[in-house]
Amino acid sequence: MLISRCASWVWLGILLAAAPAAAQEEEGSLARPQLALESRLRVVFQYPAPGARVSASRGCGTFVAGRAKVHQFDIVLVLDTSGSTDRPSGGDIDGDGEVGRASLDAAGLQRTSDRGDSVLAAEISAARQLLAELDAASTRVGxxxxxxxxxxxLDWLLPRTPSARTLQTLTTQHEAVDGALDALLAEDPxxxxxxxxxxxxxLAVFSAAADTAATPGDVHRMxxxxxDGYPTLPFGHGEEARNVSAVFAAAERAREAGVELxxxxxxxxxxxxxxxxxxxxxxxGGVFTPVRHPADLIDMIAHAGVGGLEGVRLYNATTGQVAMPFRVAPDGAFHGFVELVPGLNRIAALARTTLGVEARQERVLQLEADAPSAQVPYExxxxxxxxxxxCLLLAKRRRSAAEAARAEELRRQLVVEIERARELARQRAREQRKRLQLELQAPR
Structure with a gap:
């Protein structure tokens, strides 16, 4: 699916309010003083430099990157490696032209014929895409x-699979996170x-890194x-109510620590x-997203409501043309290709939170045929x-207004589909709660 790659607006949908933080880049901000927590949203451009002279590109447009930010972010990726994640995802996750099929191993357990197309591979692929879009300068990932x-x-006889383990502590060295994901993909679920x-x-990962945050009081932790399952532990099969209650208790500990799940x-x-x-x-205060088809996880994560912004839009204010392709990460990092016209171009980025706080920033670029090629920063x-x-995928299709409108309509349909699935999940959760006879304390 090209929905997340084509849409000019990426809707995220989580409330995000924070104290202001200093920014060294050129920035624009808009604050709503009536908010109980002073909420400031800033839009900053990272590339190209103000007033930069750029040459005409071949097909894609001019690369523009920046960030709509309120906080610094600490993000822990938690991935399920239970035995069931070795089943096929239903998609060609590794892009080798073959889709993994279900097969039985010697023990009679269902596996995938192509490990690169397993549910675990889909989890890792989604994590990689997310990682590539985050701003390493201000977002730590574990x-x-x-x-x-x-x-x-038989605990004394058989080796136990650990309930959870840290593969990577919080770091801005995203290459190290990539390495941890590589190692995980090589394991047998x-x-x-x-x-x-x-x-x-x-929570232990967050706690261990709390003292190393650049600005501990202004870090958004998620x-x-x-x-791909439901809790079968720590009490084992047949103890569903106790296992679910253990998750509730852990969630309460997360809430008390200020961590969104x-x-x-x-x-x-x-x-x-x-x-x-x-x-x-x-x-x-987090968002639940049902993903019926594991292979869709990569696309669904872009529309799930994770990250704190309602929307970000990047466009050429001189011509009105939106950036395409365009991406926004959960920490507000955005990047896209913008078509320029000869001469001066006003490039604008507009961001909005669910509270209605908006910020807009412009950067002037000069398109010249003989301008030297600019070096994109390593980060x-x-x-x-x-x-x-x-861009290469889009180049295979007609880049017309009708195509862009179709992509936007597909995006809207996906958002509606997610909301319908969430409502169905709520109904099932009520039935499950009633069956388990669990009295739940309302979230505070």
């Missing part, structure tokens, strides 16, 4: 993997699903939690039993490369 073993009398242990492990239920099983994930997100090269891949 990685936690979780599974777990059934408690039993196994074990059960200890969601409570995973949440607690993520967990992106991927799983954004949960993704991947596949039919997770969508059919959503209570733990839905409640964990709602208790912490932006990954984002430019990912966007060039999108």
């Amino acid at each position: 990685v936690v993997a979780f599974a777990g073993s059934e408690p039993g009398a 196994s074990g059960g699903t200890d969601m409570a242990g995973a949440i607690d492990r993520a 967990v992106l939690f991927f799983t 954004h949960t993704f239920a991947i596949g039919k099983e997770a969508v059919a039993w959503p209570l733990a994930l839905l409640e964990a997100a709602e208790r912490t 932006l090269l990954r984002r430019q490369t990912a966007l060039l891949e999108d």
